[in-house]
Amino acid sequence: MTLKAGTQSIETERLVLRRIEPGDIEYYAEIQADPEVARYIAHGRPRTRAESESWLDAILASYADCELGQLAVLSKATGQLVGRCGLSDAALEVETLGQSVRKGWFFRAQVPAGTEAVPVPELGYTFGRDNWGQGFASEAVRAIYDYTRRELPYDTIMSVIDKRNHASLAVASKFGVTYAGQVELSGALFDRYDWPMI
Numbered sequence: 001m002t003l004k005a006g007t008q009s010i011e012t013e014r015l016v017l018r019r020i021e022p023g024d025i026e027y028y029a030e031i032q033a034d035p036e037v038a039r040y041i042a043h044g045r046p047r048t049r050a051e052s053e054s055w056l057d058a059i060l061a062s063y064a065d066c067e068l069g070q071l072a073v074l075s076k077a078t079g080q081l082v083g084r085c086g087l088s089d090a091a092l093e094v095e096t097l098g099q100s101v102r103k104g105w106f107f108r109a110q111v112p113a114g115t116e117a118v119p120v121p122e123l124g125y126t127f128g129r130d131n132w133g134q135g136f137a138s139e140a141v142r143a144i145y146d147y148t149r150r151e152l153p154y155d156t157i158m159s160v161i162d163k164r165n166h167a168s169l170a171v172a173s174k175f176g177v178t179y180a181g182q183v184e185l186s187g188a189l190f191d192r193y194d195w196p197m198i
Contacts, residue, residue: 002068002086002144004151010071010143015136017071017085017143020059024072027081028052031128040165041126042106043186058107062089066108068121073140075131083127085140087148087157090122092183104160104183121157123148123195125171137171145175145195155197160190169193 002019003010009018020028029052031037038046047055062069071086092104094116103115111117123144125137148154160183161168169191177193184190 002063002071003147005067007151010147011076012139012143014076015082015139015143016074016076017140018074019063020056020070020072020084022056022060024081025053025056027128028056028084031083031126034129036129037126040162040168041124042188044162044188061109062107065089066119070124070126071144073127073136075136081128082131082136083125083140085125085137085144086123087121087144087152087154088124089119090158090160091117091119093117101182101184101189104185106185121154123157123159125168132167137168138174141171141175149197157195157197159193159195160185161193162188163191 009016029049032047032052035046038044059069066089068087068089070084070088072081073083073085074080075082089107090104091108091111092102095102105111108119123141125141127137148157158180159172159177161172172193176196180192180194182189183192
């Protein structure tokens with residue numbers, strides 16, 4: 001659960017984080033179609049409008065099915081969307097002896113039948129290019145991380161980061177993440193980082 005039942009939002013000094021709503025599609029379709037934003041997420045290419053709509057539907061279903069999902073991040077100063085951040089439903093195949101790269105899936109529903117997998121929420125964040133370099137990612141991540149440790153029942157959360165995405169790794173590194181190997185997601189390799197939960 002990214003937000004416990006009855007919690008409508010999380011606020012920071014400059015941001016409001018709330019559940020994504022169907023009316024947010026225009027913003028997310030726009031940023032996910034931006035090649036600079038998309039190059040480090042999922043399959044690494046801009047998403048079509050239809051792919052962004054499917055993504056939003058999956059987020060809404062994830063809220064209902066397992067109480068996990070990215071949250072909309074809004075600027076308090078403008079009331080405008082600036083990005084997304086939150087715990088996503090993710091799963092990793094059960095580790096086997098000698099295995100160098102584990103497969104993973106965003107959304108447990110995507111795990112192939114017969115595959116042994118364990119749920120591991122993924123703390124992820126994506127911001128529109130106009131909002132880079134303003135500290136919004138660090139501020140939103142701090143809010144999600146602190147809320148998770150204080151309010152939610154998870155022993156393990158991870159982030160999966162493209163090794164070329166130095167900005168994303170810089171944000172996660174501020175919180176003491178530890179490298180935990182590579183994971184194959186959406187046909188691409190990502191570095192896995194585990195968050196300290198104590």
